[in-house]
Amino acid sequence: xxxxxxxxxxxxxxxxxxxxxxxxxxxxxxxxxxxxxxxxxxxxxxxxxxxxxxxxxxxxxxxxxxxxxxxxxxxxxxxxxxxxxxxxxxxxxxxxxxxxxxxxxxxxxxxxxxxxxxxxxxxxxxxxxxxxxxxxxxxxxxxxxxxxxxxxxxxxxxxxxxxxxxxxxxxxxxxxxxxxxxxxxxxxxxxxxxxxxxxxxxxxxxxxxxxxxxxxxxxxxxxxxxxxxxxxxxxxxxxxxxxxxxxxxxxxxxxxxxxxxxxxxxxxxxxxxxxxxxxxxxxxxxxxxxxxxxxxxxxxxxxxxxxxxxxxxxxxxxxxxxxxxxxxxxxxxxxxxxxxxxxxxxxxxxxxxxxxxxxxxxxxxxxxxxxxxxxxxxxxxxxxxxxxxxxxxxxxxxxxxxxxxxxxxxxxxxxxxxxxxxxxxxxxxxxxxxxxxxxxxxxxxxxxxxxxxxxxxxxxxxx
Numbered sequence: 063x064x065x066x067x068x069x070x071x072x073x074x075x076x077x078x079x080x081x082x083x084x085x086x087x088x089x090x091x092x093x094x095x096x097x098x099x100x101x102x103x104x105x106x107x108x109x110x111x112x113x114x115x116x117x118x119x120x121x122x123x124x125x126x127x128x129x130x131x132x133x134x135x136x137x138x139x140x141x142x143x144x145x146x147x148x149x150x151x152x153x154x155x156x157x158x159x160x161x162x163x164x165x166x167x168x169x170x171x172x173x174x175x176x177x178x179x180x181x182x183x184x185x186x187x188x189x190x191x192x193x194x195x196x197x198x199x200x201x202x203x204x205x206x207x208x209x210x211x212x213x214x215x216x217x218x219x220x221x222x223x224x225x226x227x228x229x230x231x232x233x234x235x236x237x238x239x240x241x242x243x244x245x246x247x248x249x250x251x252x253x254x255x256x257x258x259x260x261x262x263x264x265x266x267x268x269x270x271x272x273x274x275x276x277x278x279x280x281x282x283x284x285x286x287x288x289x290x291x292x293x294x295x296x297x298x299x300x301x302x303x304x305x306x307x308x309x310x311x312x313x314x315x316x317x318x319x320x321x322x323x324x325x326x327x328x329x330x331x332x333x334x335x336x337x338x339x340x341x342x343x344x345x346x347x348x349x350x351x352x353x354x355x356x357x358x359x360x361x362x363x364x365x366x367x368x369x370x371x372x373x374x375x376x377x378x379x380x381x382x383x384x385x386x387x388x389x390x391x392x393x394x395x396x397x398x399x400x401x402x403x404x405x406x407x408x409x410x411x412x413x414x415x416x417x418x419x420x421x422x423x424x425x426x427x428x429x430x431x432x433x434x435x436x437x438x439x440x441x442x443x444x445x446x447x448x449x450x451x452x453x454x455x456x457x458x459x460x461x462x463x464x465x466x467x468x469x470x471x472x473x474x475x476x477x478x479x480x481x482x483x484x485x486x487x488x489x490x491x492x493x494x495x496x497x498x499x500x501x502x503x504x505x506x507x508x509x510x511x512x513x514x515x516x517x518x519x520x521x522x523x524x525x
Contacts, residue, residue, distance in 0.1 A: 097183060097276035097409050098383070099269075099340040101327065102401070104152070104280075105320055106145060106191060106287040109349035110378050111356040111363040112317055120356040121317040125325030126344060126380060132389055133342075133382030134428060138465050139396040141348050143367065143374035144447050144456075146193065148347040148398045149282065153218075155402035155419035158444045159460075159513040165450025166197020166231075168213040175402045176219025179278045182411040185221055187268040189261040190282040191237065192225035192244075194218075199231050202451045215244065222246055224264040226257060226284060231451070237284040238291045239305035254302075256294050258285055262323050266330040273334050278405070285323065286316035288351060293319040310353050338385050341408055341428075345401070346377035370445055370459040371468075371476075371484040387428050394427045395438040395465060404428075420511075440464050440504065442511040462507040467497075469504035471512075 110116040113123045115130035142148040146165050147158055153174040154161060161169055180186050195212030198205035209230065215223040227234040228244035235242025241257030243250055245264070252260060265279050290312045291305060298304040298312075324344065331340050349372075350356065350365030357363075366373020379396055381387050399421035403413050407425040420442075426435035446458035460471040468476045474487035475497060488497055 096339060098386075099277050099279075099331075099336055100179070100184075100405055100408060101279045101331065101340060101342045102281070102405070103324055103327070103342070103344045104149075104282050105344070105346040105378075106283050106285060107348060107351050107365075107367055108286060108317065108320070108346040108377065109356075109363070109365060109373065110376050111358050112286075112346075112350060113378050115380070116378060117359040118356055119358055121314055121321075123317065123321040125321050125328060126378075129324070129328065129342065129344060129382040130380045132384070133380055134387050134390055134392055136379035136381075136392050136394060136396055138393055139345065139377055139379035140375040140441055140463075141346060141377045141398050142443065142445055143348050143370050144445075145287075145347040146197075146450075147445060147447055149194070151398040151420075152345075152347075152401050155399050155421040157399060157420045157442060157511065157513070158446070160420070162444075162446075163211075164197070164208055165447045165453050166193050166195075167208060167211055168194040168218075170211075170213040170217055172213065174219045175405055176278070176280065178219070178402065178406055178411075179409060180219050180221070182406065182409045183276060184278040184409065185268075185272040185275045186219060186278045186280075187222045187265065187272075188215065188218065188220040188280045188282070189224040189264045189268075190258075191227060191284045191287075192223075192282075193227040195228065196230045198451045204449060205451075208449075216247065220280070222264075222268060224261055226261075236306070237287075238289070238293075239302075258283065258319065258323050259294070262326050265327055269330055269334060269336075273336060276409075278409075279327075281327070282347075283320060283323065285320035286313060290316060290351075295319055295322070313351070313354050338383075341381065341383040341386070343382075343401075344378065344380040345398075349374040349376065368456060370443065370461060370470075372478060372482050375443075381428050383428070388430055392427055393465065394424060395441055396424055397421065397438065397441045400424050400438065440507050442507055444512070460508065460512060462504040462511070464504070467500045467504065469501060469508070471508055475501055475504075 111118050112121060113126050115127040115135055150158060154172050161172060163169060176186050192215055195214055196209050198208050215225050215228050224243055224245040226237045226243045235251060237257045240253050241255060241260060265281055289308045290310050292298040292312055293315045296315045331337050349367045351367050352365050354365040355362050368374055403421045403423040404425045406413050407423045422438045441463050443461050447453045447456050462469050466479045468478050473490055476484045476487060
């Protein structure tokens with residue numbers, strides 16, 4: 063799908079910037095003899111306040127804090143407010159208004175970063191949470207039109223997969239204690255085991271087998287998503303009768319076990335002697351659950367999952383690649399659509415300059431080799447997770463933002479630096495010369511990016 067540019071000037075500017083970006087960075091890749099391994103880990107429901115390296119105080123996250131200290135930590139990475147919305151953008155490099163069907167459904171005709179990297183010569187594996195096929199339960203109104211459709215893991219561009227929630231919703235079982243998952247076509251239930259342990263083991267075994275080849279691992283984690291249950295490190299885990307007990311008090315254990323899982327994967331890369339050949343990225347799909355308030359060096363922060371404000375979209379992003387990514391903090395804007403072009407450039411196969419995806423590679427930011435490479439100046443968001451079970455509670459929000467300002471299609475403008483909870487909208491009638499200029503600039507983004515003015519579902523079906 064080609065973009066429907068409403069402004070010829072903006073369209074020309076984007077084309078020129080894209081050509082310049084790839085012309086200026088292709089030299090960096092040609093110098094590398096070996097394609098790097100790539101490990102992309104994405105937490106499920108974790109805002110920046112959840113990690114110590116971002117000032118969090120409530121949870122011990124030593125493995126991620128070390129990755130950040132020895133790598134590059136991004137201070138302005140954003141996601142969509144809910145998981146499926148982010149994962150669609152992450153895997154396809156396109157905004158939701160271009161390929162959204164409904165919650166938990168991915169069009170099987172889409173090309174994911176799994177397909178791209180497999181074509182680039184990578185061995186590919188995915189393990190963790192899928193939830194992109196047949197999401198609605200049978201009794202949900204309208205579900206008959208959506209059940210059984212979506213992308214099956216076997217068609218997603220990965221050579222191997224081990225994924226929770228890969229079939230009908232009612233068949234998904236547990237993601238934590240006594241987990242159920244689809245592994246390379248076989249449905250498995252492991253009594254007495256813990257789901258995240260199984261997926262980490264699967265990833266580590268894959269890396270062991272493929273250590274002589276460039277590999278791409280995508281680990282969309284289940285942790286620390288609801289239900290908030292004990293982990294194997296929780297005191298209550300010793301009593302099997304309590305393993306399905308739900309209580310927010312277990313959230314701390316879940317975040318810390320998430321960090322432990324990351325540590326196990328990093329250790330395996332170390333043990334294989336592949337750290338200097340491996341780019342490790344850690345990201346999150348949206349903010350922390352609404353029931354959770356975390357303590358930080360700046361005070362308490364309430365979770366904002368589902369909200370279009372920073373509480374729902376401001377997420378951690380850490381890049382670690384010894385010898386290639388220098389330690390530091392980046393203030394570059396990053397959106398979930400940016401990962402696909404970044405991974406391809408890291409792999410030595412940058413997208414052609416005439417590609418029609420929405421992402422902008424942040425690879426130059428990682429390696430610091432071309433200070434003239436264009437940086438993302440704004441993030442566009444089309445957010446409407448409907449239709450789907452339990453998604454009627456949400457409404458559509460279309461917006462554009464930069465580091466400081468957030469403009470909604472409704473005309474409400476927020477100064478996020480001064481009003482992070484977005485409680486004091488600035489209307490056009492209240493504009494100062496500064497906010498009028500901001501409004502004009504971000505309005506141009508909305509006009510150039512929006513593919514539809516209609517609420518989802520789009521006029522699109524999957525056969």
